[in-house]
Every structure is written in structure tokens, then in C-alpha cells.
Amino acid sequence: MPYxxxxxxxxxxxxLAALDDIxxxxxxxxxxxxxxxxxxGKTTLINLISGYYRPTRGEIFFQGKKISGLRPDQIAKxxxxxxxxxxxxxxxxxxxxxxxxxxxxQYKTSHWQSFFETKAWKDENEKVVGKVIDxxxxxxxxxxxFLPAEGLSHGYQRMLGIGMAMISNPGLLxxxxxxxxxxxxxxxxxxxxxxxxSEQGVTVILIEHNMKxxxxxxxxxxxxxxxxxxxxxxxxxxxxxxxxxxxxxxxxTL
Amino acid sequence: MPPAGIWIDGLIQxxxxxxxxxxxxxxxxxxxxxxxxxxQFYMLGAFVVYYGxxxxxxxxPVSMLISAVLIGGLGMLVEKFIIERLTGPGYGPLYVTxxxxxxxxxxxxxxxxxxxxxxxxxxxxxxxxLDLGSFSVSYQKIAVIIFTLIVMVxxxxxxxxxxxxxxxxxxxxxxxxxxxxxxxVGQVSLIVMGIGCGLAAMAGGIMAPVYVINPFMGxxxxxxxxxxxxxxxxxxxxxxxxxxxxxxxxxxxxxYRLSYISELVLFLxxxxxxxxxxxxxxxxxRK
Amino acid sequence: MKAYIDYKNVVPKTVIGLMxxxxxxxxxxxxxxxxxxxxxxxxxxxxxxxxxxxxxxxxQFSMGQxxxxxxxxxxxAVLTFxxxxxxxxxxxxxxxxxxxxxxxxxxxxxxxxxxxxSIITLALCEIVRIVAQEWEPVTDGAxxxxxxxxxxxxxxxxEINFAASPVPYYYFMLVLxxxxxxxxxxxxxxxxxxxxxxxxxxxxxxxxxxIRLMKYRVIAFTVAGVFTGFAGSFYAHFLSVIxxxxxxxxxxxxxxxxxxxxxxxxxxxxxxxxxxxxxxFGIYVSRLPVxxxxxxxxxxxxxxxxxxxxxxxxxxDLWDRFWRKVVWREKEFEFEEVEE
Numbered sequence: 001m002p003y004x005x006x007x008x009x010x011x012x013x014x015x016l017a018a019l020d021d022i023x024x025x026x027x028x029x030x031x032x033x034x035x036x037x038x039x040x041g042k043t044t045l046i047n048l049i050s051g052y053y054r055p056t057r058g059e060i061f062f063q064g065k066k067i068s069g070l071r072p073d074q075i076a077k078x079x080x081x082x083x084x085x086x087x088x089x090x091x092x093x094x095x096x097x098x099x100x101x102x103x104x105x106q107y108k109t110s111h112w113q114s115f116f117e118t119k120a121w122k123d124e125n126e127k128v129v130g131k132v133i134d135x136x137x138x139x140x141x142x143x144x145x146f147l148p149a150e151g152l153s154h155g156y157q158r159m160l161g162i163g164m165a166m167i168s169n170p171g172l173l174x175x176x177x178x179x180x181x182x183x184x185x186x187x188x189x190x191x192x193x194x195x196x197x198s199e200q201g202v203t204v205i206l207i208e209h210n211m212k213x214x215x216x217x218x219x220x221x222x223x224x225x226x227x228x229x230x231x232x233x234x235x236x237x238x239x240x241x242x243x244x245x246x247x248x249x250x251x252x253t254l
Numbered sequence: 255m256p257p258a259g260i261w262i263d264g265l266i267q268x269x270x271x272x273x274x275x276x277x278x279x280x281x282x283x284x285x286x287x288x289x290x291x292x293x294q295f296y297m298l299g300a301f302v303v304y305y306g307x308x309x310x311x312x313x314x315p316v317s318m319l320i321s322a323v324l325i326g327g328l329g330m331l332v333e334k335f336i337i338e339r340l341t342g343p344g345y346g347p348l349y350v351t352x353x354x355x356x357x358x359x360x361x362x363x364x365x366x367x368x369x370x371x372x373x374x375x376x377x378x379x380x381x382x383x384l385d386l387g388s389f390s391v392s393y394q395k396i397a398v399i400i401f402t403l404i405v406m407v408x409x410x411x412x413x414x415x416x417x418x419x420x421x422x423x424x425x426x427x428x429x430x431x432x433x434x435x436x437x438x439v440g441q442v443s444l445i446v447m448g449i450g451c452g453l454a455a456m457a458g459g460i461m462a463p464v465y466v467i468n469p470f471m472g473x474x475x476x477x478x479x480x481x482x483x484x485x486x487x488x489x490x491x492x493x494x495x496x497x498x499x500x501x502x503x504x505x506x507x508x509x510y511r512l513s514y515i516s517e518l519v520l521f522l523x524x525x526x527x528x529x530x531x532x533x534x535x536x537x538x539x540r541k
Numbered sequence: 542m543k544a545y546i547d548y549k550n551v552v553p554k555t556v557i558g559l560m561x562x563x564x565x566x567x568x569x570x571x572x573x574x575x576x577x578x579x580x581x582x583x584x585x586x587x588x589x590x591x592x593x594x595x596x597x598x599x600x601q602f603s604m605g606q607x608x609x610x611x612x613x614x615x616x617x618a619v620l621t622f623x624x625x626x627x628x629x630x631x632x633x634x635x636x637x638x639x640x641x642x643x644x645x646x647x648x649x650x651x652x653x654x655x656x657x658x659s660i661i662t663l664a665l666c667e668i669v670r671i672v673a674q675e676w677e678p679v680t681d682g683a684x685x686x687x688x689x690x691x692x693x694x695x696x697x698x699x700e701i702n703f704a705a706s707p708v709p710y711y712y713f714m715l716v717l718x719x720x721x722x723x724x725x726x727x728x729x730x731x732x733x734x735x736x737x738x739x740x741x742x743x744x745x746x747x748x749x750x751x752i753r754l755m756k757y758r759v760i761a762f763t764v765a766g767v768f769t770g771f772a773g774s775f776y777a778h779f780l781s782v783i784x785x786x787x788x789x790x791x792x793x794x795x796x797x798x799x800x801x802x803x804x805x806x807x808x809x810x811x812x813x814x815x816x817x818x819x820x821x822f823g824i825y826v827s828r829l830p831v832x833x834x835x836x837x838x839x840x841x842x843x844x845x846x847x848x849x850x851x852x853x854x855x856x857x858d859l860w861d862r863f864w865r866k867v868v869w870r871e872k873e874f875e876f877e878e879v880e881e
Contacts, residue, residue: 050749076751084749090742101739105751107732114732121732168750288656339848347656348602349847352801355794356843363836484660514675521664521671528657529650 001064003028003203004049004172008058009068011044011227018044020227021058031194031204033218033235037248040224042207043085046174049205050082051075062172077105079171083178088161089149095160096145099132102164106131132167139163140189155182162190166197173197175206179213191217211239223247258389260510261503266395266464267478268502269402273457274479275486275494276409277450283426283489284439284446287341290354291332292454293476294361297469299325299455300462301369304376314397318459322452329451330444332357338443358473365469373466394463401460405453406495413491422446426489478505481524487534496535564715577707581779583820584714588721588772590799590812592765595725597805598734599761600741601651602659605666606769607792611673613639613770614777614788618686619679628691632774639770640763647762651755654744666790673785685784688777710779717775721768722809728764729808737761795819802846804855811857818856819843 002025011019019041026032034042047053049060051072060068067075090098106128107114113121136142139159144152149160162178178194179187187210194217198204208214214221214235221238223231225247231238238244274296281289299321306317336357340349383390413419424432425442433439458472465471478501486497501520508516527534567580593606613635620631650661673680680686690703691713701709728734739747740757748754777783803815822842826835850859 052745052749071753072745072748073751073753076749082749084746087743087745090739090746092742093738097735097738101735101747102750104736104739104747111731111733115727117727117731125732164746164750336844336848347659348597348797348801348805351602351659352798353844353847356798356840356847358840359836360840360844363834363838363840367834367837480660488656514671518668518671521668525650525661525664528653528661532653532657 002026002061003030003063004205005061006045006049006058007061009048009055009060010057011041011048011053012056017227019048019055019224022227022229024222024229024232026203026205028203029198029201031198031206031217031219033214033221034205034207034224035209035214035221036224039226040247041227042224043176044227045224046082046176046205046207049075050080050174076168079169080174081165081168081170081172082174083158083161083165083176085176085180088157091150093149094146095136095141095149095152096132098149098160098164099136099167100129103128103132103167105168135163135167139193155186158182159186159190162193170202172203172205175204177207177209179208179210187213215239260506262389262391262395264503264506266398266502267505268499269398270457270461270475271479271482271502272402272495272498273405273453274475275482275498276405276491277453278479279483279489279491279494280422280446281450282483284422284429284443285333285337285341287337287347287350287354288480289337289447289450290351290476291357291361292450292479293472293474294358295325295329295451295454295472296458296475297467297472298328298361298365299458300467300471301365301458302455303459303462304374304467307376308374314459314463318456321455321459325455326448326452330448332451333444333447337447338440362469362472369469371469373468375466376463392464398460398464401456405456409491418445481520483534484524484527485534487536490534490536493534493536567711574707577711579821579824580817581707581711581714582776583817584718585772585776585779586796586799586820587718587813587816589769589796590803590816591721591725591808592769592772593796593800594805594808594812595728595737595761595765597800598729598737598741598808599758600744601654601758601762602656603662603762603765603793604659604790604797605662605664605669605793606765606796607788607790608662608666608669609639609643609766609769610773610776610792611669611783611785611788612642613773614688614783615673615680615686615773616770617774618688618777618783622686622688623679628689628778632691632771632778635774636767636771639773640767643766644759644763647759647766648755651758651762663790663793666793670785670789680785683785685782685787686777687782689781690778707779710775714775717771718813721771722813724764724768725808733757733760734808798843800855802843802855804857807855807857811855814856 004024004026006022006024009019009022009024010017022045034045036042044053048055048068051067051070051074055068058068059066062075062078062080065078067078067080090101093101107124109118109121109124114125133145136145139162141152141156141160141163144156149157152160158178158181162175165173165175175194179190182190191213194204194206198217206218208218218235220233221231221235222229223238223244225243230243230247231241274292278289278292281287281292299318302321302324303314303317306312306320307314310317312320336353337350340353383392384396411419413423421432421437421442422445424435424437425439429439432442457475479498482497482501483494484497485500486493486495504520504523505516508519567577589606589610592609593603596603596606616638617628617631617635620626620634621628646665650658650665653661674683676682691709693703694701703709703713728737736747736752736757739750739752740754744754773788776788780787799815799819800812801815802819803813804811819842823835823839826838829835829838846856850856
């Protein structure tokens with residue numbers, strides 16, 4: 001049984017088909033890249049998987065269970081976590097506060113225990129804060145821990161976004177253009193982290209425009225164009241296919 | 255079947271709320287805020303007209319124009335010095351809302367102090383009735399209807415055929431694109447506020463002979479216009495017109511039966527609309 | 542290890558201790574019953590403002606909190622006056638009923654955000670007022686209901702007689718305010734408080750991290766409803782009467798103003814300061830000889846406060862900054878050591 005499966009998934013906005021009859025299977029542990037020109041439906045795909053949109057037609061299954069139609073928080077609780085391209089942050093929160101809010105799923109103690117500050121809560125809180133600090137160190141945000149998140153550079157904001165996704169221990173991580181807005185070094189840093197994440201067994205789907213990043217990190221690539229899937233396979237093969245080149249550059253090659 | 259007088263009253267109410275709702279929607283489209291002080295400009299306009307006629311002896315239309323200019327200017331001042339400071343990145347809607355609400359108290363207090371809190375009337379303006387067989391309509395009420403028609407036509411012309419109108423529509427649709435085309439959204443905001451408040455003032459002026467004038471007369475029209483634009487759809491000018499018509503007639507026809515039921519029905523209607531179809535009849539899905 | 546006085550911990554504790562001492566002794570020091578009443582009523586409003594601020598903490602802007610005071614007040618008034626129930630169970634039920642109403646209404650209405658929600662709460666507040674005004678058999682309509690003071694409590698040595706003076710009410714109110722403050726402060730500091738903040742700051746992001754928005758919005762709204770209901774019941778019994786005009790839209794607006802003047806970022810101190818100052822100001826100003834000037838001044842003051850104070854802060858933040866900068870001479874921004 002595939003880890004994640006999309007069957008006949010279609011999303012219409014009014015008369016516009018953002019995604020048209022997509023079939024997709026993803027195995028556990030894969031790192032899938034999704035590419036395509038702007039407007040091809042990449043973010044829509046992630047929005048559908050994460051529950052932000054409901055498919056107009058078709059169904060989405062996660063580990064055999066149907067998830068299309070569930071609320072985003074229900075889907076997040078199943079271990080499917082995503083990052084955002086824009087609107088990444090909690091306005092007004094510091095880095096560490098953002099991370100703590102995002103660790104919502106890590107807490108097993110009830111709110112009552114937090115309210116009364118019981119020992120069980122304090123112990124768990126220490127553990128979670130420890131994990132947060134680890135992650136913050138990992139993402140090179142240590143110096144900025146108590147600074148407002150909005151003060152970070154764009155690249156570091158993205159990094160924080162990835163951190164906020166990571167702290168929930170995702171089984172399936174959806175990254176929406178993780179390296180956009182980053183310079184060469186920052187992008188390499190992110191690629192490195194993605195590889196580490198993948199080694200820990202997390203399945204990753206990432207939307208990327210940066211070919212270098214893609215070829216470096218993806219085990220498989222899917223190409224979308226105008227809402228249709230036009231290629232699916234190993235990165236090197238797919239990127240050299242005629243249809244893919246045409247989709248990006250147009251058909252006239254005089 | 256309620257008597258014709260009730261239908262006329264409904265029409266009058268629709269007209270007044272229409273003018274005010276129109277101004278509110280204009281302001282909302284550009285500034286993105288609900289101006290709770292709008293009713294106060296209605297009230298102030300009525301007072302200016304009152305003094306214009308009673309103290310200075312000017313004819314009604316002149317008083318109304320003066321009132322529009324004065325109060326429109328006042329609105330622009332409010333926009334420039336208060337509203338502008340409280341909107342923008344990082345300011346939630348709370349600040350502007352509280353400020354415009356506080357201004358209600360300010361203006362009511364000010365006019366109470368300046369003009370006294372007792373009711374005044376302008377019953378002597380446009381006296382007489384038009385006899386239409388089974389019922390009669392006062393000239394004052396006819397004036398309201400004519401006024402509203404003129405205003406609506408004028409607004410239509412301005413918005414569709416003048417440069418200013420074009421700038422307003424552009425800024426309402428897409429402020430960023432508009433500013434890229436050289437339209438200063440700040441200036442448009444000022445102009446729109448001036449127009450909106452001026453309209454409210456004139457509405458107050460034309461209504462002055464019909465009902466009494468006192469510092470608190472702005473509260474109900476404010477709430478009613480608010481309900482009207484919700485029914486019609488918050489961002490939409492057509493909605494303001496249609497909503498006001500629905501509201502005006504609903505209000506007077508149902509109030510004919512039982513006064514409080516009409517208020518109850520209106521509020522319930524508004525709640526249901528906001529829950530089920532927040533964009534009202536004509537609004538776009540805009541918050 | 543150097544021995545030093547930990548100013549940060551000791552000073553607040555001493556100050557707070559002193560303040561508590563003074564607060565408890567207020568009735569002894571003020572023989573002026575009017576001032577005492579004023580303080581008592583500010584306490585009532587402070588609770589309502591805390592409720593408003595809690596709901597605001599989840600990103601929702603309720604323009605109808607006074608409705609919950611009305612519901613609480615009318616519940617205990619009807620129970621004591623019409624059904625002859627004793628005071629304390631009625632008081633308790635007032636809060637419960639108010640909370641249940643908040644729960645039911647909130648579950649329907651909190652789906653909607655922003656301006657739309659505010660207008661809905663505005664409408665609901667007015668509906669409550671209209672119902673109170675017209676439901677003659679239960680609420681006695683516009684005449685309002687009479688309420689009686691809580692019964693005299695006989696303790697060894699002395700008795701607490703509510704009918705005799707405002708002083709017992711003062712202590713009752715202190716207890717109410719203290720309990721509400723503690724609860725709200727704990728909520729703010731707990732994990733739930735952080736979750737509330739997340740929901741307000743970025744609902745989409747929070748949702749995608751597993752936070753169910755409606756659940757938390759309804760919780761905040763209900764908690765606010767319960768405590769505001771208690772405040773309303775107290776209000777009714779302190780003033781010996783409750784009528785529809787006492788708690789309507791304009792009172793809800795005053796609650797909002799008290800919140801913003803005190804500081805919306807603070808769940809406890811802000812509302813307390815905002816309510817006390819603004820209410821006291823309102824009373825003071827209403828005694829001025831020139832009629833209507835109270836409206837004018839009230840409006841002016843609120844507008845000025847809102848404009849002058851830097852964005853996001855209220856009087857409570859000014860107090861905080863004053864304390865830090867002047868008393869502790871802290872630098873504006875703190876860098877904390879992070880352990881490797």
C-alpha cells in the first residue's frame with residue numbers, strides 16, 4: 001500500500017482547473033520533488049494534501065485511510081506537516097515562542113495539568129523545550145532565539161518555518177519552495193537538513209524551482225503543467241524529456 | 255395591508271440609509287474600516303443646516319451645501335489626524351474601531367455643549383402637503399426622495415465619468431496597482447472620507463425638517479446603515495442601495511405591527527447573513 | 542558566590558505585599574462610601590474587561606460582552622426575585638447559565654472571524670437587550686427587576702451584613718476579582734495561553750500544526766462568559782436593580798475602551814488599570830457642572846490614549862516600562878545568555 005496516494009484528484013476554482021485528474025503514489029521514505037512552471041498547480045497539490053482545500057473530485061489516501069475532506073488540524077495530527085511559501089510566521093512571537101507554539105503536538109499532558117503546573121507538565125515541558133533548543137541549534141538560529149521572528153532575514157524566516165514543521169515530528173513533510181529567497185550557502189544548508197531528515201525516515205515532498213537542489217536531494221520527480229502530470233520518474237531522466245523542456249520553455253525553438 | 259403612510263415612511267428611511275450607507279461603503283472600500291462615527295456626521299450636518307436656516311436665514315439647499323463642505327472637511331480632518339495614525343501594518347482593527355467609537359462620545363458631547371441637548375425642529379421649512387387622493391405626503395418627505403435621487407445620480411456620474419471617480423474605483427479594487435499608476439491612495443482616502451461625510455451631512459440636513467434634531471440622533475441611522483450594508487454586501491455600492499431599500503421597508507412595515515419585533519428581526523437577519531453568506535447579496539468575499 | 546539582593550524578585554514581592562495590605566484596608570481608610578462604591582464597580586467592569594481581553598487573545602473581537610453581564614444579572618435576579626431562591630445558588634447559577642449561553646452561541650458564531658464576528662456580537666448584545674425589555678412575564682420589561690442584597694452571614698464574633706453598607710460588597714468583589722485574576726493569569730501563562738496566541742497570530746499556520754481553531758475559540762469565549770456572568774450578577778445585586786438599559790451595546794463599547802486603554806496585551810493588570818482609571822474618570826467627569834462635557838472628555842481621553850500610546854501598548858505597558866527604565870535602569874533590550 002502506498003504511503004500517500006492521490007486518485008483522480010481534481011481541483012476547480014470556478015471554471016479553472018488548477019489540478020486535473022491527478023494520480024500519484026508515494027512510498028514511505030521517498031523524497032519526491034514537484035516541479036513545473038508557475039501556475040501549474042504545485043501549491044494547490046500541497047494545499048489539497050494538507051487539507052486546506054477539498055478536492056472537487058477524487059480522493060486522497062494516507063496509509064490507506066481517506067484524508068481528503070478532513071480539516072487541516074486533523075490531517076496535521078496524522079503526521080502530515082507542511083511549510084508555507086508566504087505567511088510563514090506567527091506575528092509578534094519570538095523565535096522560541098514560535099517554536100513552542102508549533103510544538104503543540106508534542107505535548108501529551110492535558111491543558112489542566114499545564115494550568116495547575118503539575119509535576120508531570122513541568123517534566124514534559126522541559127523535554128519539549130530541550131527538543132526545541134536542539135532544533136534551533138540544528139537550524140543555526142541559536143543566536144536569535146529570543147528575537148522577534150519577523151526580524152530575521154527572509155532566508156532565516158524560511159529556516160524557522162522548516163523548524164516549526166519539524167518539531168511536530170512529521171511522518172510526511174511537505175515543503176513549499178524551501179530554498180526560495182536563499183543564497184547559495186543557505187540553500188546548501190537546507191538541502192543538508194532535508195537529507196538528514198530523510199535519513200531519519202521522514203517522507204518528504206518538496207516543491208522546488210532550483211534544479212541543483214532538486215537533483216541533489218530528490219529520489220523522484222513529478223512534473224506538473226497546467227494542472228496535469230506530464231512526467232514522473234528519476235530526476236535526470238525526467239528533466240531531459242522533451243515535454244518537460246517544452247513546458248518550461250514553450251514549444252517554439254527556432 | 256399597512257396604510258400608504260407607512261410605505262412612504264419606508265421609502266424615506268430607505269433614502270436616508272441609502273445615502274449614509276453609500277458613504278460608509280465608499281470609506282470601507284478605500285480605508286478598509288467601518289467608520290462608527292458616520293452617524294455623528296449625519297447629526298452634525300443636521301445641526302449646521304438648522305443654524306443655517308434658523309439663525310442665518312439661508313435657504314435649505316444652500317445650508318445643505320455648506321453643511322456638506324464643512325462636515326466633509328471635518329471628516330477629512332478626522333481621517334488625516336486620527337484614522338491614518340491608527341491603520342497600517344501591525345495595527346489590528348481594534349484601534350481604529352475604539353477610536354471611532356470614542357469619537358461618537360466626543361461629538362455627542364461637543365454638540366450637546368454647543369447646541370444644547372434639547373430637541374429642535376425645523377417644521378417650518380417646506381411646509382405643506384401634497385394631496386394624492388387617499389393619502390398625502392409632506393413636501394419635506396418628497397424633498398428627501400428627490401434629494402436621494404439626485405445624490406445617487408450624481409454619484410453614478412462622478413464614479414463613472416470623472417477622473418476622481420476613476421481614481422476611487424481603482425484604489426478600491428487594487429490599491430497597489432493604483433499607486434503604481436500614480437494614484438495616491440492617501441489622497442483618495444481623504445477625498446473619499448470627505449465625500450462620505452459630506453453625504454452623511456446632507457442626509458442629516460434634508461431630514462432635519464422631518465424629524466427632530468438632537469445630539470443623539472446619529473446613533474440609530476449609524477446602526478441601520480451598518481445593517482443595510484451587511485444585507486447588501488459590505489464592499490458593494492449596489493449592495494448599499496439594495497440593502498437600504500430592503501431595510502427601510504422592513505423596518506417600517508414590520509414596525510407597523512410591533513415595534514420591537516422589527517429590531518429583533520433585523521438583528522437576527524444580519525446574524526444569519528453573516529453566518530451563512532457573509533458577503534451579503536452583492537459583496538465580494540472580502541473581509 | 543557573591544551574596545546580593547535579587548532586586549528583581551524581592552522588590553516586586555514587597556511591593557505586591559504592600560499593595561495587598563493597602564487594598565485590604567481600603568474600606569478602613571476611606572470613609573467616603575461613594576469612593577468605595579466606585580472602586581467596587583470598577584472591579585466589576587474589570588472582570589468583564591478581562592473576559593473581553595481573553596476572547597481578544599484568540600483573535601476575536603467581541604462587541605457584546607455586556608450581554609453576558611446582562612444574562613448573569615437577570616438570571617440571578619429572576620431566580621431570587623421571582624423564584625425566591627436563596628442568593629448564593631442563584632449567583633452560582635448566573636455564572637453557569639452565562640457560560641452555557643456563551644458555549645452554545647460561541648460554537649455557532651465563532652466560525653466567523655474579524656469584522657463579521659464583531660458585528661454578530663453587536664447584534665447579539667442588542668437582541669439580549671430587546672429580549673430583556675420585551676419578555677414581560679420573566680423580566681418585567683423596561684421596569685427592570687429588583688434585586689436584594691446577599692443574606693447576612695453570621696460568623697463567630699461579628700456578622701457580615703450586606704444590607705448595611707458597601708463594605709461587605711467590597712470584600713466580595715475583591716474575592717471575585719482575585720479569583721478571576723488568578724485564573725486568567727494562569728491561563729495566559731499556560732500552554733493554552735500560547736495556543737490562543739498562535740490562533741490569533743496566524744490561524745492558518747496554527748491549524749496546520751494540529752490546533753483545532755474552534756475548540757480554543759469556544760473555550761476562551763465560554764470562560765469569559767462564565768466570569769462575566771458572575772460580574773453581572775454581582776452588579777445587579779449591588780445596585781439593587783437590573784434593567785435593560787443598564788447593560789447594552791454602549792456598555793460593551795465601554796468595556797472595549799477600558800481594555801485598550803489598559804493595554805490589550807495584558808490579561809489581568811491591563812483590564813484592572815483600564816477599568817479603574819476609565820471608570821473613575823467617567824465618574825469624576827460626570828460630576829462636572831457643565832452638562833454633556835462628560836461625553837466630550839471621555840471621548841477625547843480615549844482617542845488621545847489610543848493615538849499617543851505606541852502601537853500595541855496600553856497604560857499597563859507604560860507602567861512596566863517606567864518601572865524597568867527608571868527604577869531598575871534596564872537597557873531597552875535584553876540579551877539573555879544561552880547555555881551551550
